[in-house]
Amino acid sequence: LKEGYMEGASMTKHDGKYYLQYAAPGTQFNxxxxxxxxxxxxxGPFKYMKNNPYSFKPGGFxxxxxxxxxxxxxxxxYWHFATMALASNSHWERxxxxxxxxxxxxGLMYTNTxxxxxxxxxxxxxxKxxxxxxxxxxxxxxxxxVSSSQKQISKSTSTDGEYDITEMPLEKNAExxxxSKVLTDESPKSFWVAEANNDKQWVEIEMLQPGNIYAFQLNFHDEEAGIYTRTEGLRHRFTVEVSEDGKNWKTVVDRSGSFEDAxxxxxxxxxxxxxxxIRYNNVEVPGNNLALSEIRVFGKGFGQKPAKVKGFTVDRQEDRRDASFKWKPVKGAQGYNIRWxxxxxxxxxxxxxxDKNEHFMRNLDRDTKYYFAIEAFNENGISARTEVIEVK
Known part of the structure; x- marks a missing residue:
């Protein structure tokens, strides 16, 4: 086996072969x-699978x-169940x-993340x-x-007891x-804490562009909740409303009487x-505080998806585990998805x-030749991929 140690081992048998799986240590890292x-x-004997790691998701939310x-x-x-790093209150937090x-x-095993x-x-x-x-x-x-703000903060840790904390100053608009800028920034490590956990608290989001809304994801944050063990009777109670003009509202989710811990x-x-x-109306949530890290709204925008990325280059470094990427920004793109x-x-x-149009990667095998492509995306869809680049 390669240097280091294995943890979380498991075995899957498929088509007469045995796949000995293990976790690469570093729970708190992307x-x-x-x-x-x-x-x-x-x-055994066992041979290292050449497309490793087979389950890997370093980017995104x-x-x-x-x-x-x-x-x-x-x-x-087949399905792979994995733990995703949150590492805000603790580096074990997942x-x-x-x-x-x-x-x-x-016979190569791979997971689509x-x-x-x-x-x-x-x-x-x-x-599908x-x-x-x-x-x-x-x-x-x-x-x-937001209705009120006890604090808005970005908090992360890679070692328990040591935190990288940035508290945002209170800002108000012209009205x-x-x-709150932390509720739509695609980071689970930044969060808003209301002054109270009651039915007077709300969040309103004006999206940059209208669209057809298909789903929501509400990501509540554990902020001094006062809950330290398995507890019965936890429940998240709220409603969600939608409006085209910010004046006339329609309730599309009603969990005001829910008994579900969500x-x-x-x-x-x-x-x-x-x-x-979008308007989130709180009723009550578990713990001492109402804290949210992100309100995510999914659907289909009414505009055009981004054009194909141009100028995509990959530069493998002297340390062949590393590679740098650059490309020309695409008008109207929210972001980019590098595939390899x-x-x-x-x-x-x-x-x-x-947002960015450059990237640095430190996760390649030294002796492996790789192939890369990139696509742009926004609220309206995903562009065509670039031609595949071979990088020795």
Whole structure:
């Protein structure tokens, strides 16, 4: 085995081969990942799988995809359940995610984490389970105002007891309303804390562009909650309203009487609703404080998806584990998705980036030749990919 140590080991048998899976240590880091060795018997010998890591999600809203286990659904579809790094209150702080997992014609195991924190088709979908629904993020950088603000803060840690903390000053708009920039920034490590946990608290978001809204995700944050063990009776109670003009509102989610504990509530609508304004109305949530890290709105915008990226270059560094990327900005793009792999038709890994048109990567194998492509995305869709680049 390679230098270092293994943890979170598990075994999957598929098509007569045994996949010994393990987690790469580093729970708190965005590059936390799972890899595998492959053998002909459950006791080995095992050979390092050349497309490792097979479960890897370093970019986007939530990162990690390590320390997991692979399971087979009754219909034959494989799923990898992994832990995603949050690392705000503690470097052990994590959330769970599931990603569709496949075996290619060479017997290489891989997990599709691309747009993995966007809405995906459910496991019961007959043909598209785990694939991206096509619903894009409508709320990114939306203008958010709040009822009150005890604090707004960015907080992260890689070692317990040592924190990187930035507290944002209180800002108000021209109408005297309190502004919150942390609720639409696509970071689970930044959050808003209301002055009270009651039914007088609210959040209103004016999205940059209107769209057809298909789903919401409310990400509550643990901020001095006073809950330190498993507790019965936790419940998140709230309503969500939508408006086209910010004046006339329609309730589209009513959980005011809910008994469900939903700290990362995903709320798909039965029918899409046209809107530009979103309003969260609190009733009560578990713990001492109402704290939210992100309100994410998914759907389809009414504009054009971005054009194809131009000028994409990859420069592998003297330390061959590293590579730098540059490309020309695409008008109207929210961000970019870099894809790569060990063959032009095996671009199994991806790194989603917002706003920037350059990137630096430190996660390649020294002796492996890679292939890269990139695409742009916004609230209206995803561009065509660039031609694949070979990098030796």
């Amino acid at each position: 590059v936390y990942a799972d890899a595998a060795y492959v053998g002909e018997t459950p006791l 939530t990162n990690g995809a390590g320390h997991g286990i692979t399971m087979k659904q009754t219909n034959g579809q 959330r769970l995610a599931m990603f569709p997992t496949y075996f290619d014609e060479e 691309s747009y993995g924190d966007y809405p995906l088709f459910a496991p019961d979908h007959p043909t 389970a785990g694939q991206h629904t096509g619903w894009m993020l409508l709320s990114y950088k939306g203008k958010a105002t 005297g309303e309190i502004i 700290p990362n509530a995903y709320l798909p609508l039965n029918q899409p609703v046209k809107g530009k304004y 792999g060990i063959a032009p038709d095996k671009l199994y890994q991806s790194w989603l980036i917002y």
